[in-house]
Amino acid sequence: MIPVAHPREAFPLSPEGGRIPHSSEQPSGPDTRPWVLRFAVLPDSARATALPPALYDEDRQISVGVDTDLLPYMQTHSPTIPDGSPANPPPLDEGPKD
């Protein structure tokens, strides 16, 4: 059976190897580079939010703080801002997209 759609579509998961696939390659030439990418920018890393350390509590089924009674979700409310680090990709508003 040759699937017509990627099976992820009916059960979307974040892609293997992280939300955004990693690449070390440099931009190609103007004839092969998508036009809109000339406007690509490096997001400002100074805006990134530092996340407090957290552990997952299997009983409560939520993350709990380390050395604090504050629950992690109560400590961060900023939208996850891309900070230019490939190790910390943002969810932005995206769901399961390609």
Add this chain to the structure above:
Amino acid sequence: MPTVLVIAARDDWPTDRVVKTLDERGATVFRMDAAEFPEEAGLAARIDDSHGWAGGVVTSHRELDLADVSACYFRTPHPFRFAEGMSDAERRFAAAQARAGFGGILTALDCRWVSHPSAMSRAEYKPYQLAAARECGLTLPPTLITNRPDAVQAFAGDIPGTIICKPVASPVFIEGDQLKAVYTRVLTEDDLGDLTGMETTAHLFQAWVDKAYEVRLTMAGDRPFAAEVHSDTKAGYTDWRSDYKSLTYKPTAPPPDVIERVRALMHRLELRFGALDFVVSPAGEWTFLEVNPCGQWDWIQHATGHPIAEGIADELLGVTE
């Protein structure tokens, strides 16, 4: 006992807020991430002529009987995790089997979904959203999707004002070991003078909508939670995601006809949650930009006091106003 199944990444903290709210309401919650399957979670389910899928999922901490699931909250789970020793070929094979097997059993559940994964995937496509929004009577900016330079020139000529370009799909990518983003670009004459590379893929162009401010409208079921988004910088004014620091928020109430049309849109897209972006003109007209089936909402709750987590919990528990 009626159970709310939560399928989400463990580190998705806004989901914690929903779990906690459900817990406080006395609901039974079974939370798991797809990454727990197959190594930390066991699945067994049967179907035959006399019974639909029956069985469940068991982890070292709890057990789920599929028959008990009254609702399911779905929020981009991580991919399945397989044994270290597997070859790449085996892993790919196993991943496809897990999606169709584990994912297939769960998506076959006939329960309240926020939202059903297939509906979320389908609704991710901007062209599909725009067509549906138009059918539901929402106002949209004239839009062109093309890989043809001549079509771009023609569109720019037909639109009386400025036009913008923005990605049709994900705006972020990693290249040269750096994460980059493409925000909404207000196009200048110079930009339009060199369209080299247009042919390489699909591009989205839109009329710039005259903007007093923007609105992020979060829908939890039929309930609207709207926040005005104001920016005092040029970058934030053009595309609010490019300058979060410049933003201020204010709770607001959308016009009744907009709410009606948004409910119709959600119904059409079969979504029970959505984060919608609107531009509001100086004259007060609302123009639809997009709906994010899996949009972030926690910071809006924090900035406005809108009880969005509570709204999601209500929807999962079938509570109506």
